Amino acid sequence: EAGVTQSPTHLIKTRGQQATLRCSPISGHTSVYWYQQALGLGLQFLLWYDEGEERNRGNFPPRFSGRQFPNYSSELNVNALELEDSALYLCASSWSDEQFFGPGTRLTVL
Amino acid sequence: GENVEQHPSTLSVQEGDSAVIKCTYSDSASNYFPWYKQELGKGPQLIIDIRSNVGEKKDQRIAVTLNKTAKHFSLHITETQPEDSAVYFCAASISYGQNFVFGPGTRLSVLP
Numbered sequence: 001e002a003g004v005t006q007s008p009t010h011l012i013k014t015r016g017q018q019a020t021l022r023c024s025p026i027s028g029h030t031s032v033y034w035y036q037q038a039l040g041l042g043l044q045f046l047l048w049y050d051e052g053e054e055r056n057r058g059n060f061p062p063r064f065s066g067r068q069f070p071n072y073s074s075e076l077n078v079n080a081l082e083l084e085d086s087a088l089y090l091c092a093s094s095w096s097d098e099q100f101f102g103p104g105t106r107l108t109v110l
Numbered sequence: 111g112e113n114v115e116q117h118p119s120t121l122s123v124q125e126g127d128s129a130v131i132k133c134t135y136s137d138s139a140s141n142y143f144p145w146y147k148q149e150l151g152k153g154p155q156l157i158i159d160i161r162s163n164v165g166e167k168k169d170q171r172i173a174v175t176l177n178k179t180a181k182h183f184s185l186h187i188t189e190t191q192p193e194d195s196a197v198y199f200c201a202a203s204i205s206y207g208q209n210f211v212f213g214p215g216t217r218l219s220v221l222p
Contacts, residue, residue: 004153033209042199043154045209056209090153097142097161097203099210101153 002026004093004102012108013081021076021105025093031055032074033099034066038087046089049074081109112137114202116213123190124221131216133200134182140202143183144210145174148197157198158185190220 005024013019025032034046045058049068057064063079072093078085086109092099113136123129135143141162146154160167160174160183167174171190176183187194197217201210 035212042214043210043212045211048209058209098144098156098159100156101146103151103153 004091004100006089006091006102006105008105009103010106010108012110014110015081015083017081019078019081019085019107021078021089021091021107023074023076023091023093023102025072025074025091026100029093029095029100030072031094032068032072033092033094034074034076035090035092036060036087037090037104038084043090047076078107083109085109112140112202112204112211114200114211114213116200116216118216119214120217120219122219122221125190125192127190129185129187129190129194129218129220131185131198131200131218132182133184133202133213134180135202135211136181137202137204138178138181139204142203143174143176144201145172145185146199146201148199148215150196154199187218190218192220192222194218195220 007022031050033048035043037043048056052068066076068074088104090104092101116133144159147157148154158172160176171188173186197215199215200213203210
């Protein structure tokens with residue numbers, strides 16, 4: 001069974017641009033979570049989507065947004081990129097307590 | 111909100127020795143506690159978890175214990191091997207669907 005997939009693997013943007021990151025959950029999972037992992041730091045919760053709806057968001061500004069599609073895949077959008085947005089963005093999927101992570105997208109903002 | 115602390119931040123052990131990582135949480139409503147292993151360049155991998163109605167769980171060389179009264183839980187790795195070297199994260203959540211609150215991580219190095 002395929003795990004959680006994320007694309008692209010790496011993304012390089014400049015300040016002020018927009019970034020779009022994509023996530024495909026494990027088949028049968030309806031929830032998708034996004035986390036930010038800045039270099040040397042832990043995982044910070046960004047957004048949670050379930051059944052196409054945003055259910056919860058972490059302590060991040062509104063320029064971090066996303067959506068979940070009918071096939072449960074998800075997209076994270078980061079507008080007006082800032083240097084401190086450089087991080088590994090991890091997506092996890094779930095249908096119960098357990099969350100399974102993808103390999104992440106490394107976003108670098110220059 | 112929930113806050114999870116994790117100690118130590120770094121841990122070095124000799125191959126074959128045991129390693130113990132401890133986490134404390136603040137919200138008594140938390141009832142699910144997973145542990146993740148993250149290798150360099152990869153996403154976190156779930157290695158073991160425990161729910162609040164269980165005091166201990168074991169899976170081969172890995173075990174987790176939970177003390178609800180003291181609000182702490184620990185990861186125990188026995189007979190460590192070099193491939194156990196990674197960053198380990200603990201987490202806590204209140205219920206299904208709620209986001210995890212992660213500890214800051216422990217970098218484990220197993221020396222051959």
